Amino acid sequence: MAQLKVPDQDYFHPGHLGCPGCGAAIAIKFALKALGKNIVMVIPASCASIIVGPYPHSAVDVPVLHTAFATAGAAASGVRAALDMKGDTETTVVSWAGDGGTFDIGFQSLSGAVERNEDCIFVCYDNEAYMNTGVQRSSSTPFGVRTTTTPGQDWKRTRKKNIMETMAAHRIPYAATASIAFPEDLIAKFEKAKEKRGGSRFIHIFASCATGWGAPSDASVKIARLAVQTNIFPLYEIEDGNRYILNYKGECRVEEYLQTQGRFQHLGTEDISRIQGMVSEDWSTLLRKAGEAPP
Amino acid sequence: MKQVAEGSQAVSEAVRLAKVQVIAAYPITPQTHIVENLSEHCASGALNARFICVESEHSAMAAIIGAASSGVRTFTASSSHGLAYMHELLHWASGARLPIVMADVNRALGPGWNIWLDQTDSLSQRDTGWIQLYCEDSQDVLDTTLIAYRLAESVNLPVMIVLDAFFLSHTYEPVDIPDQKQVDAFLPPLSPRFQLDPANPACFNQFVAPQAYMEMRYNIQTAMQQVPESFRQIARDFKSIFGRHPHLAEDIQCDDAEIVFVTAGTTVSTCRQAVDRLRRAGEKAGLLKLKMFRPFPVDFLRQILNGQQKIAVVDRNCSFGASGIFAQELRAALYNAQAPPGIFGYIAGLGGRDVTPETIEDIYWQTKNEDRPQTENKWIGLDQETLKSWRN
Numbered sequence: 001m002a003q004l005k006v007p008d009q010d011y012f013h014p015g016h017l018g019c020p021g022c023g024a025a026i027a028i029k030f031a032l033k034a035l036g037k038n039i040v041m042v043i044p045a046s047c048a049s050i051i052v053g054p055y056p057h058s059a060v061d062v063p064v065l066h067t068a069f070a071t072a073g074a075a076a077s078g079v080r081a082a083l084d085m086k087g088d089t090e091t092t093v094v095s096w097a098g099d100g101g102t103f104d105i106g107f108q109s110l111s112g113a114v115e116r117n118e119d120c121i122f123v124c125y126d127n128e129a130y131m132n133t134g135v136q137r138s139s140s141t142p143f144g145v146r147t148t149t150t151p152g153q154d155w156k157r158t159r160k161k162n163i164m165e166t167m168a169a170h171r172i173p174y175a176a177t178a179s180i181a182f183p184e185d186l187i188a189k190f191e192k193a194k195e196k197r198g199g200s201r202f203i204h205i206f207a208s209c210a211t212g213w214g215a216p217s218d219a220s221v222k223i224a225r226l227a228v229q230t231n232i233f234p235l236y237e238i239e240d241g242n243r244y245i246l247n248y249k250g251e252c253r254v255e256e257y258l259q260t261q262g263r264f265q266h267l268g269t270e271d272i273s274r275i276q277g278m279v280s281e282d283w284s285t286l287l288r289k290a291g292e293a294p295p
Numbered sequence: 296m297k298q299v300a301e302g303s304q305a306v307s308e309a310v311r312l313a314k315v316q317v318i319a320a321y322p323i324t325p326q327t328h329i330v331e332n333l334s335e336h337c338a339s340g341a342l343n344a345r346f347i348c349v350e351s352e353h354s355a356m357a358a359i360i361g362a363a364s365s366g367v368r369t370f371t372a373s374s375s376h377g378l379a380y381m382h383e384l385l386h387w388a389s390g391a392r393l394p395i396v397m398a399d400v401n402r403a404l405g406p407g408w409n410i411w412l413d414q415t416d417s418l419s420q421r422d423t424g425w426i427q428l429y430c431e432d433s434q435d436v437l438d439t440t441l442i443a444y445r446l447a448e449s450v451n452l453p454v455m456i457v458l459d460a461f462f463l464s465h466t467y468e469p470v471d472i473p474d475q476k477q478v479d480a481f482l483p484p485l486s487p488r489f490q491l492d493p494a495n496p497a498c499f500n501q502f503v504a505p506q507a508y509m510e511m512r513y514n515i516q517t518a519m520q521q522v523p524e525s526f527r528q529i530a531r532d533f534k535s536i537f538g539r540h541p542h543l544a545e546d547i548q549c550d551d552a553e554i555v556f557v558t559a560g561t562t563v564s565t566c567r568q569a570v571d572r573l574r575r576a577g578e579k580a581g582l583l584k585l586k587m588f589r590p591f592p593v594d595f596l597r598q599i600l601n602g603q604q605k606i607a608v609v610d611r612n613c614s615f616g617a618s619g620i621f622a623q624e625l626r627a628a629l630y631n632a633q634a635p636p637g638i639f640g641y642i643a644g645l646g647g648r649d650v651t652p653e654t655i656e657d658i659y660w661q662t663k664n665e666d667r668p669q670t671e672n673k674w675i676g677l678d679q680e681t682l683k684s685w686r687n
Contacts, residue, residue, distance in 0.1 A: 038493045042361065055503040063491040065364050066500040068387050071357030074349055078319060078361025078369075079491060081345040085316040085367050091493055109357065112350030 006183055007033045016059035018051045021217030023207035023224060025051055026180040027125045028060070028096070031205075034190030035121075037061060039092045040083070042076040044106060045069035046098035047132045048125065070105045072097040073113030076120045084119075092194055093120040099140035100130050103161050114170045114200040121193050121201045124163065127209035135212040142232075144275055145263045147212075155266060159278060164204055164238065171241035173199040177234065179206045181225035185235060185247060206233045214262020226257040231283040236290065244290040254279055300470040302463035305433040306372065306398045306456065307332035308470075309440035311342045312478040313396075315370045317362035319347040319355045323377040324410045325460045326400045330372055352377035356384035356397075363393040364499055366490030368444065371395070374460070375402035375416045382420065385453075389424025389515060391500050394447035394485070395454075396440065401560065401611075402460040403646040411647020412460040414560065414612035418588070418620040424515050426454040426522055427589040429559035430463065433470045438533065438541050439586070444482055445529045450518045451488075457588075460647065462561040473537055481536050519590045526587065543587035546599045548574065552581025554662050555600065555636075557625060558609040559585040562650055566609070569655035580659055585621065593628045600629060603636040607662045609655070610672070611644045618642075618671040639665070640672035648676065 011032035018025035024047050041064045043049045049066055053059045067075040076095040083091050097106050102124035110122060129147050130136040136149040139161040150156045167175040174196050178186040186205065193201040208224045210217040227233040228248055235247040254276045258264040267275075284294055300308065306329045310318070318337070320330040336342035349355045352373050359369045373381060378399050388395050403413035417427060428443060430436040436458050443454040458464055491499065503511065526543050534540040548570060549555050556566045563584040573580040583599060583606075600606060610619025617623055622640030629635040639662045644650035654675060661673065 037496075040365070040491045040493065050502055052498065053501065055498070055501050055507060058496070058498045058501075060498075061496055063493055063496040064498040064501070065361060065491055066498065066502075067357060067360065068383055070353060071360075071384070074319075074354030074357035075361035077347055077349070077354075078317060078358035078363075079365050080361075081317045081319075081347055081358070082362040082365030082367040085343075085345055085362075086365070108350060109354050112354055115350070116348065 006187060011037060011061040013059050016051050016053060019211045021210035021220040023180045023209055023220050024048055024125045024127060027205045027207045030183045030186050031190050034187040035094060035194055038090060039094050040079050042067055042072055042079060042095040044072040044097050044101040046101050048096055069101060071109050072101050072106050073109035077113050077118045080118055080120050094123060095120060096123045099124060099126045099128060099138045103140045103163055104138050114172050117199045119198055123203045125205045125207040127207050127212060129212055131209050131212045144267050144271055146266060167202045168238045168241045172202060173240055175202040176237040177204045179224050179228050179235060181221045215260055219260060223260050230254050230257045232257055232279055234286055246290045246292060296472055297469050298472050299467050300433055301465055301467045302433045302436050302458050303328035304332055305436035305470050306440055308472050309437045310370045311336050312475060313441060313444045313482055315344050316367035317345050318370045319349050319358035320371050321349055321352045321355050321377060323374045325402060325464045326372045326374040329398055352380040353384060356381045359395055360384060360388055360393060363395050364491050366487040368485045369395050372398040374400040375404055378416045385420055385423035385425055388453045392451040393453060394451055396443045396447055398456045400458055400460050400464045409646040412462055412611060413645050417455060417457045418612050421589055425589060426452055427457060428586055429457045429588060431561060431563045433468050437470055438539055441482060442529055442533055442541060446526055448485060449525050450521055452518055459561045477536050522590050523592050543592050544595055545584040547582040549581035549599055551579055553579040553604050554659055555581040555583055555603050555606045556609060557583045557585060557606050562609055565650055565652055566655050569652040573659055591624050591628060596628050597632045600636055601632040602634045605637045605639060605662055607639045607641060607658050610642050613642050622672060637667050639668045641675050642672050643675035
């Protein structure tokens with residue numbers, strides 16, 4: 001991985017409303033370092049809509065349009081159209097949605113926007129459940145997880161939706177995964193996305209949630225790092241929907257990741273080996289798509 | 296220049312003349328001609344605007360909100376289910392104080408599927424904080440659309456232009472389409488007080504605690520209360536440039552009337568004809584055309600209708616469990632009048648069923664034959680055979 005410097009300049013400031021150890025807040029901090037001041041952010045209902053501050057405060061140095069839950073893709077499209085009509089092609093429009101606002105209620109609007117190849121960066125910061133409303137499952141919640149709507153023995157039996165593949169299926173110019181535990185990689189991807197003007201760019205950020213995942217607040221970065229090291233959340237890019245570029249190869253077993261969080265603690269050995277099987281299968285598929293040798 | 300145009304074209308010509316910059320829309324019958332015309336205008340360069348072909352009405356309004364928040368003039372159009380699907384964003388647009396203009400083609404809601412005239416779609420959006428202006432004919436549509444932009448931009452509230460499905464949207468009649476110079480003199484370019492701007496970053500529509508939310512709502516109500524007076528001023532300007540004088544409500548032969556019809560949309564034209572016939576037969580019929588439904592012009596209505604004997608409200612809609620919505624609003628508006636009239640509510644012409652001058656005359660005689668209203672509303676022209684067959 002290229003060793004890049006993390007810019008000193010911050011556009012996201014202390015006093016924000018994130019929980020201690022909030023992965024989403026870390027994601028905003030690094031993304032804004034890469035994007036700089038000349039952006040308009042569009043934020044649908046999400047933890048982020050709280051984190052960036054209540055009226056009359058703001059924790060960010062950029063303009064923010066807060067919008068309804070399902071509408072990030074559409075609202076960003078409208079901002080882009082207006083800026084273009086005003087002759088402003090320099091400002092980058094960045095939608096910043098959680099997994100609910102991307103995978104679920106916001107999916108139609110996002111699909112519409114990227115099918116039109118809107119000239120925006122669409123970001124999903126993914127904490128794998130509805131955290132702002134108190135940890136309810138989303139279609140991004142992985143197999144095996146307990147949430148407040150998948151409690152007890154009804155823990156989630158279906159797999160996490162592969163949002164990157166849905167974006168690839170729209171053949172957008174650029175899609176990438178990123179992690180709060182790999183800030184230089186994350187910054188490089190945002191800088192790359194910002195340079196690729198003229199079409200839709202999608203960045204899927206793994207943003208751990210200590211509060212919702214049953215983990216100590218000082219473990220957020222460690223957990224995010226393990227997600228990459230176990231290939232549970234691989235770092236990769238997809239150009240034009242078909243050129244896959246792998247950024248990291250993990251070698252750890254999933255147990256190392258699962259044991260760090262309360263949300264997996266009820267799982268037995270069989271469940272864990274099933275999860276390992278799923279992760280290994282997905283990893284092999286990804287390697288094949290990236291033209292790499294199988295493990 | 297006079298041109299033969301359908302109601303849909305009256306909308307799209309007004310939008311072209313208003314130099315709208317961003318349009319987002321999703322097709323639904325019978326709104327389609329409006330957005331097709333505008334697509335043509337954008338493609339040909341007659342209108343320098345971006346047309347966003349969104350994947351739903353919900354996204355249409357969201358995109359327009361994004362564009363309007365960025366300080367450009369915007370437009371969308373919808374109907375029926377499309378408008379219902381937008382509902383959440385209608386609240387968002389008014390709460391964000393955006394001067395958006397949209398056209399709603401009044402169409403029935405399913406089930407059963409029905410594409411024809413019914414006012415329930417727009418009227419059930421009455422609490423969303425949108426100004427609502429109902430149109431009688433194509434000229435009214437064009438004029439009202441131009442006025443809507445001035446009005447929206449003067450009070451920072453969104454405006455819904457409402458026109459009847461097919462009877463207006465798809466009916467051709469002569470329309471005076473003004474030239475660009477006249478419209479430019481009437482409608483200056485948008486100069487928003489606030490817009491998304493990286494040089495002056497601010498958060499729009501953010502989280503707000505109880506200590507300020509109520510004041511924000513109060514400001515919307517205050518702005519709404521200014522609308523009738525703003526409309527009057529703008530309409531006077533309109534008259535000085537275009538020679539026509541649209542009114543928020545229009546009273547026709549009300550002074551000595553024994554029965555005054557109250558209605559909106561194309562039914563007003565039908566009532567005009569019925570009133571003429573009744574007058575010729577020596578009957579003292581009058582008519583009040585309602586253009587503005589939100590805000591409900593209570594003061595004006597009290598002034599005209601106080602002391603009248605009877606009013607007959609023709610509603611092409613129904614709030615189930617209550618009554619026709621115009622009748623309901625009039626009862627509330629006139630309750631505190633000094634001498635409120637008897638308010639006779641009639642529900643007619645739902646789902647595109649014809650309301651003819653004969654229907655209106657029938658309503659007149661039914662009203663004349665009763666001293667006081669016996670029920671909140673009467674349903675006109677129900678087919679008893681059909682109802683009976685369903686009971687068996």
